[in-house]
Amino acid sequence: MNPVQFFSQPWLNGATWAALLTLPVAIVLLYFLKLKRQPLEVPSTFLWTQAIEDLRVNTIWQRLRQNLLLFLQLLLVALAILACLQPGWRGSQLVGDRFIFVLDASASMQATDVSPTRLESAKQTALGYIDEMKSGDVAMVISFSETARVEREFTDNRSRLRTAIKNIRQTNRPTDLSEALRAAVGLAAPGRSAFEAGDVQVAQAKPATMYIFSDGGFPQVDSFTGLLEFAENQDGAFREQPPLRGLRPVFIAVGDVVTPDNVAVAAFTTEQSPVDEEQTQAFAQFENHGMAEVVVDAELTRDGAFLDAARVRVPAKREGVASNLASVTFSLGSMNEGVLKIDIKAADSLSIDDVAYAALNPARRSKILVVTAFQEGAPANPALVIAMKTSAIERLAIIDYADTAILQDPQHQQLAAAGAYDLIIYDQVQPTEMPQANTLFFGRAPLAGGWSLTPVTDDRAPVIIDADQLHPLTRLLNLNNVVILNSAIVVAPQGATELITGNIGSLFAISPRQGFEDAVLGFGMLATDDQGGSWNTQWWRDRSFPVFIYNVVRYLGGSLGTLSTPSYQPGTPVLIRTEGTIETVRVVKPDRTSTDLNRDGQATFVFDDANQQGVYQVYEKGQSRPLQQFSVNLFDAMESDLLVRDLNINDTTVKATAGLVPIRRDLWKWLVLLALGLLAFEWYVYNRRVYI
Amino acid sequence: MSPHLLAQLERLELVTRKMFRGQMKGERRSRRKGQSVEFADFRNYVPGDDLRFIDWNLYARLEKLFLKIFVEEEDLHFYALFDASGSMEFGDPTKLYYAKQLAASLGFVGLCRADRVKVEALGASRRFPGLALRGRHSLPRLLEYLDKVEANQNVSLEQGVKDFCLRNTGKGILVLITDLMDKAGYESALRMLVAQQMDVFVIHLLSPEEMDPDVTGDLRLVDCEDQDTAEVTISRPLLERYRRTLASFIQQAREFCTRRGMVYVATTTEKPVEDLVSNYLRERGLVR
Numbered sequence: 001m002n003p004v005q006f007f008s009q010p011w012l013n014g015a016t017w018a019a020l021l022t023l024p025v026a027i028v029l030l031y032f033l034k035l036k037r038q039p040l041e042v043p044s045t046f047l048w049t050q051a052i053e054d055l056r057v058n059t060i061w062q063r064l065r066q067n068l069l070l071f072l073q074l075l076l077v078a079l080a081i082l083a084c085l086q087p088g089w090r091g092s093q094l095v096g097d098r099f100i101f102v103l104d105a106s107a108s109m110q111a112t113d114v115s116p117t118r119l120e121s122a123k124q125t126a127l128g129y130i131d132e133m134k135s136g137d138v139a140m141v142i143s144f145s146e147t148a149r150v151e152r153e154f155t156d157n158r159s160r161l162r163t164a165i166k167n168i169r170q171t172n173r174p175t176d177l178s179e180a181l182r183a184a185v186g187l188a189a190p191g192r193s194a195f196e197a198g199d200v201q202v203a204q205a206k207p208a209t210m211y212i213f214s215d216g217g218f219p220q221v222d223s224f225t226g227l228l229e230f231a232e233n234q235d236g237a238f239r240e241q242p243p244l245r246g247l248r249p250v251f252i253a254v255g256d257v258v259t260p261d262n263v264a265v266a267a268f269t270t271e272q273s274p275v276d277e278e279q280t281q282a283f284a285q286f287e288n289h290g291m292a293e294v295v296v297d298a299e300l301t302r303d304g305a306f307l308d309a310a311r312v313r314v315p316a317k318r319e320g321v322a323s324n325l326a327s328v329t330f331s332l333g334s335m336n337e338g339v340l341k342i343d344i345k346a347a348d349s350l351s352i353d354d355v356a357y358a359a360l361n362p363a364r365r366s367k368i369l370v371v372t373a374f375q376e377g378a379p380a381n382p383a384l385v386i387a388m389k390t391s392a393i394e395r396l397a398i399i400d401y402a403d404t405a406i407l408q409d410p411q412h413q414q415l416a417a418a419g420a421y422d423l424i425i426y427d428q429v430q431p432t433e434m435p436q437a438n439t440l441f442f443g444r445a446p447l448a449g450g451w452s453l454t455p456v457t458d459d460r461a462p463v464i465i466d467a468d469q470l471h472p473l474t475r476l477l478n479l480n481n482v483v484i485l486n487s488a489i490v491v492a493p494q495g496a497t498e499l500i501t502g503n504i505g506s507l508f509a510i511s512p513r514q515g516f517e518d519a520v521l522g523f524g525m526l527a528t529d530d531q532g533g534s535w536n537t538q539w540w541r542d543r544s545f546p547v548f549i550y551n552v553v554r555y556l557g558g559s560l561g562t563l564s565t566p567s568y569q570p571g572t573p574v575l576i577r578t579e580g581t582i583e584t585v586r587v588v589k590p591d592r593t594s595t596d597l598n599r600d601g602q603a604t605f606v607f608d609d610a611n612q613q614g615v616y617q618v619y620e621k622g623q624s625r626p627l628q629q630f631s632v633n634l635f636d637a638m639e640s641d642l643l644v645r646d647l648n649i650n651d652t653t654v655k656a657t658a659g660l661v662p663i664r665r666d667l668w669k670w671l672v673l674l675a676l677g678l679l680a681f682e683w684y685v686y687n688r689r690v691y692i
Numbered sequence: 693m694s695p696h697l698l699a700q701l702e703r704l705e706l707v708t709r710k711m712f713r714g715q716m717k718g719e720r721r722s723r724r725k726g727q728s729v730e731f732a733d734f735r736n737y738v739p740g741d742d743l744r745f746i747d748w749n750l751y752a753r754l755e756k757l758f759l760k761i762f763v764e765e766e767d768l769h770f771y772a773l774f775d776a777s778g779s780m781e782f783g784d785p786t787k788l789y790y791a792k793q794l795a796a797s798l799g800f801v802g803l804c805r806a807d808r809v810k811v812e813a814l815g816a817s818r819r820f821p822g823l824a825l826r827g828r829h830s831l832p833r834l835l836e837y838l839d840k841v842e843a844n845q846n847v848s849l850e851q852g853v854k855d856f857c858l859r860n861t862g863k864g865i866l867v868l869i870t871d872l873m874d875k876a877g878y879e880s881a882l883r884m885l886v887a888q889q890m891d892v893f894v895i896h897l898l899s900p901e902e903m904d905p906d907v908t909g910d911l912r913l914v915d916c917e918d919q920d921t922a923e924v925t926i927s928r929p930l931l932e933r934y935r936r937t938l939a940s941f942i943q944q945a946r947e948f949c950t951r952r953g954m955v956y957v958a959t960t961t962e963k964p965v966e967d968l969v970s971n972y973l974r975e976r977g978l979v980r
Binding site: 037038039040041042043044045046047048049050051052 | 778779780781782787871873874875899901902905907909910911912913914915916917920921922923924925930933934936937938941
C-alpha cells in the first residue's frame with residue numbers, strides 16, 4: 001500500500017496553486033474597488049469626519065479589521081479551496097462486515113510486559129477495532145481461557161460490544177483455543193451442531209473475520225474439524241491465511257516482542273520423608289522462562305507465618321543448558337497441619353505463578369474391611385492377616401475383618417453403599433453390588449463393570465513375566481520367585497491398566513469406577529479345590545507380599561497423599577469425596593467466601609468454582625475442622641512462558657498481523673459542510689447587521 | 693401653537709439678569725427714573741423741571757420745592773434668533789419646526805408682557821427681515837412670519853450673527869436656537885454676541901438621529917449643506933466613537949458658553965416645547 005498523500009489531486013501543480021491563491025487576493029481587491037457605498041444625506045458630516053479622523057491613519061487595515069463580511073467570505077473561499085484539494089489522512093479500516101473478536105483471558109494475559117496488563121492492552125486494541133467498524137457491520141465478542149465464553153453475540157450495536165469487551169474478566173486459568181474456535185464457528189455458521197469432518201452443513205456460513213487477541217501461550221490446535229474446507233471466493237487474502245469454515249482468522253499478538261523474564265513455581269508438594277515417616281518435607285521446583293539466569297529467594301510460610309527461606313539459582317532456558325529447572329526441599333519436622341505458601345519474590349512480568357500453595361492434611365487413618373472366609377471365628381487366610389499386621393500399616397489404617405456371610409447382611413450393604421470404608425478387600429468372594437469404596441479382589445472378579453475371569457483351558461502353570469514398576473501398587477515388587485499353581489486370566493474392562501502380566505495373559509489389573517478403583521488379582525491365596533486349606537501360591541512367604549499389601553493400603557486405602565493435598569489447575573472441576581452420610585458440605589475459598597454444595601449422586605460433590613489460587617477447605621456442615629483441603633495452583637509451563645508465539649491451527653501457522661488495512665480518509669466533505677455553515681452565518685450577519 | 697400652550701405661556705414672563713434701557717414705556721422697572729406710579733425718591737427742584745412732579749404737600753409743610761421721582765417702567769428687547777440652515781431640515785419633527793415653535797413660544801411670552809419682541813432667522817434678514825413686534829395682538833403676525841421662513845438659508849453661523857449684530861444694536865435678551873453644526877466653528881459667532889453685551893441664551897438643538905444615528909452598512913454620507921462627503925463603514929466601534937465625539941462637542945460648547953456668561957441649553961427635538969419652556973428654561977432663568 002502506497003503511503004497516502006495529504007493532498008491527493010494530481011492536477012495540483014505550481015500553476016494551479018497560484019490560480020487558487022489569487023482567488024482570495026482578488027476578493028480583497030474587489031472588495032476595495034467595488035465597494036458600493038450607499039449615499040445617505042446627513043445634517044452634517046461635521047461630527048462624522050471628526051469621528052473617523054483617527055481611523056484614517058491605517059485606513060486599509062482599519063477597514064479590513066472592521067469588515068466581518070469580508071473575513072467571512074475569505075474564510076469561505078479558503079475552505080472551498082481546501083475542499084477542492086481533497087485533503088485526507090492515512091486511516092485504517094477493518095476488512096469485511098462480520099467480525100468475531102476473540103480475546104484471551106487466560107492466566108498468562110496477566111503479564112505486565114505491556115502496560116497495564118496484556119489483557120487490558122488487548123481490550124484497548126479491540127476497542128480501537130470496534131471504533132473502526134462501519135455502521136451496519138456486525139461483530140461478536142468471545143473470551144476464552146480453557147473454556148470459551150460468548151460475551152456478546154452478533155450485534156451491530158457498538159456500545160454493547162464495547163461494554164462486552166470491557167466486561168471481560170481476567171482468569172487464572174490455562175488456555176485452550178479450540179473451545180473458542182468451536183464457539184466462533186458454531187455461532188458464525190448457525191445450523192451446524194457437530195464438527196465432524198463428514199458433517200453436512202445445513203446453513204450457508206457467512207464469511208466473517210475472526211480477530212484473535214492472544215499471546216499464543218497455548219498448545220497448538222490439532223485436528224479441529226470445524227476448520228476444514230472453505231469458502232468459494234478464494235481471493236488473495238483468503239489464500240494467504242487458512243480460512244476456517246468461512247472464518248478468516250487474524251491473529252493479533254499481545255505482548256512484548258522481547259520475551260519478558262518470568263520465573264515460575266513449577267511444582268510444590270509436601271510428602272513424608274522417605275527416611276523417617278514422621279518427618280514432613282516440602283518440595284518446590286522452579287522454572288525459568290527468561291533468557292537470563294535468575295537467583296530467586298523462595299520464602300516458605302505456614303498460615304502466614306514465616307517458616308523458612310532458600311536462595312535458588314535457576315538457570316536460563318538456553319542451548320547447552322540441560323534444564324531450566326531448579327528445586328529446593330524444605331524440611332518441616334513433624335508438621336502435619338496448616339496451609340503452606342511458597343513465594344519466590346520475583347519482580348517478573350507474571351506474578352500469579354510466583355506463589356504456590358499446599359495444604360497439610362491432618363493425618364487420618366483409612367478404614368479397610370477385609371471380607372474373607374472365617375474358620376472358628378478367625379480368618380482362615382493367615383497370609384493376609386499377617387501381612388496386615390505390620391506397624392507401618394497399623395499407622396495408616398484401621399482394619400476390620402468380616403466373614404463372607406456379611407455380604408448378605410443388609411446393614412453391611414447399606415454401609416458399603418454409603419461409602420463407610422475406604423477400601424474393601426474381597427478375598428475369594430464377590431459382592432452382589434459394588435460398594436462405594438476402592439476394592440481389591442483375590443481370585444474373583446466384580447460381577448459388573450466388564451470384569452471377568454477366564455479359566456485357563458490347557459494345563460500351563462501361570463508364570464509371572466512382568467509387573468508394572470511405575471504403578472504405586474506394584475512399585476518395588478520383585479515377583480521373580482513367586483509360584484502360582486492356578487490362576488484365571490483377568491479380563492479387564494476398557495480403560496483398565498494391566499499391572500501383572502503372566503504367560504497366560506493378564507494376572508492383575510486395575511480399572512477406575514466412578515471415582516473409585518477396582519483391582520482384580522486372578523488368583524487367590526488359598527486353593528479353591530477340594531484340598532481346602534492348602535495354599536495356591538507361596539507368594540505370601542515372599543518378601544514382596546507385605547510390600548504389595550502395604551502398597552494396597554497406601555494407594556487403594558487412600559493413605560497415600562493424605563499428608564499432601566491434591567493440587568488442581570484453576571478452573572478445573574474438583575471432585576470432593578466424603579463419607580456417604582454427609583449431605584452437604586461447605587467449601588471455603590482462599591478469600592474466605594464459601595459455597596454450599598449438595599450431594600451429587602453418589603458420595604461425591606462437584607465443586608466448579610476453583611478459580612482463585614490458594615487452598616480450599618471443605619467443611620462438613622457444623623464442623624469446625626475441615627474434612628479435606630485441596631489447593632489450586634497454576635503449575636502450567638505454557639502459561640508461565642511469556643514468549644509470544646504464532647497460532648498453530650491444524651498445522652497451519654497463523655502469523656501475527658496488524659489486522660487493520662490502511663485506508664485513505666477524506667476530509668473534504670467536512671470542509672464543504674463547514675463552508676456551508678459559514679455561508680449561513682454570513683447570510684445572518686448580512687441580514688441582521690451584526691456589528692463586530 | 694395650541695391654546696393650551698398659549699395659556700401656559702401667558703403666565704410666564706421673560707427675565708433678564710441685566711437691566712437694559714428700553715425705548716418705550718413698558719412693564720419693566722428701569723434704572724431710569726421717570727413716570728410711573730411707583731415712587732422712588734425726592735430731589736431738590738432745579739429750574740426747568742416738570743412742575744407736574746413737584747410735591748406740593750411737601751412745599752406746604754417745608755416751603756421748599758421738592759420733586760417727586762418715580763421709577764420708570766420700561767419695555768424689554770427680546771430677540772429670538774434661529775438657525776434656518778439646511779441642516780435644520782432634519783429630524784421628525786424637523787429641527788427647524790421645533791426652533792420656530794420655540795421662538796414663537798418665547799416671543800409670545802414677550803408679547804404678553806409688552807416687551808419688544810424680534811424674531812428672526814439667521815441670514816434671512818435680506819429677504820425676510822425680522823419683525824419687531826409689541827403687544828399680544830401681534831402674535832398672528834409673528835406666526836405668519838415664522839411660517840414663511842424655510843430651511844436652506846445657507847449662511848454660516850458667523851455671517852448670520854454678524855449680520856444680525858450690525859442691524860440690531862439694542863441691548864436685551866437674545867435666544868440663539870441652533871444646532872451649532874458649522875464647519876467653521878461656532879466660537880467667533882458666539883463671541884460676537886458676547887460683545888453686544890446682550891443676555892445670551894444658546895439653545896443647542898439636536899435631533900435624536902444625530903444623538904444616536906440609526907445607520908448600517910457601507911455608506912457615503914453627504915452633507916446637505918455643502919455636499920461634502922464622508923465614507924464610512926458603520927461598525928460598533930465607529931458608532932461609539934461618533935457618540936464620544938458628539939458628547940465632547942456638546943461639552944466643549946457648554947464650557948465655551950458658561951465661561952463667557954452665556955446660558956447654554958442642549959436639547960433634542962424629542963423634548964416637547966412646553967416642557968422645555970415651562971420647566972427647563974424656567975430653571976435656567978430665561979422665563980419666570
